[in-house]
Amino acid sequence: MWKLIKNAKLYTPELIEDTDVLIVGKCIAAIGKKLLFPDFVKGDVIDLQGKTMVPGFIDAHVHICGGGGEAGPSSRTPEIQLSQLTRGGTTTVVGCLGTDSVSRSMSELLVKAQALEDEGISSFVYSGAYQVPTRTLLPTLQQDLVLIKKVIGAGEIAISDHRSAQPQIAELEHLAAEARVGGMLGGKAGVVHLHLGEGKQGLQPIWTILDQTEIPITQFMPTHINRTHSLLEQGIQFLIAGGCIDLTAGCDDFPAELQVPAVLHLLHERQILNDRVTVTSDGNGSMPQYNEAGVLVGMGVGSVEVLWRDVRESVLRFGLPMEVALRTITSNVANVLHLEHKGMIRVGYDADLVVLDEDLQVQDVWAMGIHMVDNKETRVWGTYEKHRGP
Template identity: 80%
Template sequence: MWKLIKNAKLYCPECSENTDILVVGTSIAAIGKNIGLPNFVEGEEIDLQDKTVVPGFIDAHVHICGGGGEAGPASRTPEINLSQLTRAGTTTVVGCLGTDSISRSMSELLVKANALQDEGISTFIYSGGYQVPMRTLLVTLEQDLVLIHKVIGAGEIAISDHRSGQPQIAQLEHLAAQARVGGMLAGKAGVVHLHLGEGKRGLDPIFKILEETEIPITQFMPTHINRTHALLEQGIKFLLAGGYIDLTAGCDDFPEELQVPSVLKMLYQRQILNDRITVTSDGNGSMPQYNETGVLIGMGIGSVEVLWRDIRKSVVHYGLPLEVALRTITSNVANVLRLKNKGIIRVGYDADLVVLDQDLEVQDVWAMGKCMLRNRKTQVWGTYEPRN
C-alpha cells in the first residue's frame, strides 16, 4: 500500500521546508512539494497540517529479553513488549545482555530480536555480555559477526565495575581484535560496546590498548560515560582523540550536570557535540542502587521512553536546536553502527518516521512503512502483550 504524508515540517535530521513524503512498501519513494498519489494505486493520504516529522529513533542499548538479576532470581526483568518501544518512537533497537548471561542466553537474545522484527520494527544485537571470556552464539565472535546477520558487534562488555569479569588488558585486546577482523569480513561496524562502571580505572584500560596496539579508537563504543564527573572528563578526552561516546538517558538520580540534557548542552557550548556522540536508554535493564560498600539497597527497571524524554528536554528546556539533538538518536547512531538505510529521511531509505506534535511529544510512528502508533494510540501490538 502507498502512503502519502502531506504538509510535514521535516527534520531529516536537518531542517527542511514543509513538504510531502511518499512511502511505497517499506521505503521512502519521494520527498517534495505537491506530490500526488497515482490514480492506479490504492493508497492512504495523511495531512499532518505542519506537524513535525523526524527519523525514527534508534535505541542502541536495550535489554530486550530482560536483564537484572543482581538481587536474586525475583529481580530478573521481563522481556520488553513491542508497544513499549513504538510508543517511545523507537523504530530500530539493538539488544544486549547485561550482568546475567547465565539464565539469559545469546540464543534467547537472538530469538527475541527476530520476534520484534517479525512484529514490525528493525532489530540488531551485540554478541556477549558483561563477562569476559564472552558468550557467543557460534564458537568465536568473528563467526558471529560474519555468519549471523543481526550481530553487529560485541557488548555490553563490563569494565571498571564490581560486577564485571575483571578482564585483563590482554583479553580486551584479543576481543577488540576479533571484533575488528569480524567486522571487516562481514562489512559491519564490529564495535566493542563497553559498559563503564564507577571503578577508579574508568577508560584507562582502553587508553592503554590504544597506546600499545594498532587497534583504532573507533573500534570501541563506551557507554554510561555520564555516570560520574571523572568518567565524563575521560569520555571527552576519548571523544577529542577521535573516539565514540555514548550517554545514558534516564539517570534521574544523577546530579543535574551529569544528566543527558545538561551534558548535551555543555558539549554544544564547547562546540564538541559532533557526529560521534550517541544517546541510548539502557531500557528494560535493572537499575540497582548500591551503598558505598557495594551492598545492594534498591532496584528498579529502566524505561525506553526516557530516550526521547531527555532529548526533548534538551531542546525545550536547554535550548539545543532540534536538528542537533536529534542526531544523537538517529543519524549518529546509524553512522557509528553502520546501519544501512537508517537514521535519515531520504529517498530510498527505510520509512521509519516519527510525528511530533506542537509540544514535540511523540504522536505517530511508522516503522518500515507500517503505522505502529496513530494519535498516541497503539496500532500494532506484540503477539502476546496485554492490550490495556
C-alpha cells in the same frame, strides 16, 4: 501499499519546511512539495498540517530479553514488549545482555530480536555479555559477526566495574581484534560496546590498548560515560581524540549536570557535539532502590521512553537545535553502527518515521512503513501483550 504524508515540518535530521513524503511498501519513495500519487494508484493520504516529522529513533542499548538479576533471581526483569518501544518512538533497537549471562543467553537474545522484527520493528544484537572471555553464539566472536546477520558488534563488555570479570589488557586486545576483523569480513561496524562502571581505571584500559596496538579508536563505543564527573571528562578527551561516546538517558538520580540534557548542552557549548556522540536508554534493565542503610527496598525496570524524553528536554530547556539533538538518536547511531538505510529521512531509506505534536511529544510512529502508533494510541501490539488491538 502507498502512503502520502503531506505538509510536514520535516527534520531529516536537517530542517525542510512544508514537505511531503511518499512511502511505498517499507521504503521512502519520494520527498518534495505537493507530491501526488500516480494516476493508477489509490493510497492513504495523511495531512500533518505543519506538525513535525523526524526519523524513527534508534536505541542502541536495550535489554530486550530482560536484564538485572544482581539482587537475586526475583530481580530479573521481564522481556520487553513491542509497544513499550514504539510508543516512545523507537523503530530500531539493539539488544544486549548484561551482568547475567547464566540465566540469560545469546540464543534468547537473538530469538527475542527476531521476534521484535517479526512484530514490526528493526532489531540487531551485540554478541557477548559483561564477561571476558565473553559469551557468543558460535565458537568465536568473529564467526558471529561474519555468519549471523543480526550481530553487529560485541557487548556490553564491562570494564572498571566490580561486576566485570576484571579482564586483562591482553584479553581486551584480543576481543577488539576479533571484533575488528569480524566486522570487516561481515561488512559490519564490529564495535566493542563497553559498559563503564565507577571503577578507578575508567577508560585507561582502552587508552593502553590504543597505545600498544594498531586497533583504531573508533572500534570502541563506551557507554554510561555520564555516570560520574571524572568519567565524563575522560569521555570528552576520548571524543576529542576521535572516539565515539554513548550517554545514558533516564539517570534521574544523577546530579543534574550529568544527566543527558545538560551533558548535550555542555558538549554543544564546547563545540564538540559531533556525529560520534550517541544517546541510549539502557532500557529494560533493573533499577534497584536502596534505603539510607544500603538495604534493597524495591525494584524498578528502566524505561525506553526516557530516550526521547531526555533528548527533547535538551531542546526545550537548554535550547539545543532540534537537528543537532535528533542526530544523537538517529543518524549518529546509524553511522557509528553502520546501519544501512536507517537514521535519516531520505529516498531509498526505510520508512521509519515519528510525528511530534506541538509539545514535541511522540504522536505517531511508522516502522518500515507500518503505522505502529496513531495519535498516541498503539495500533500494532506485540504477540502476547495484554491490551491488544481489534
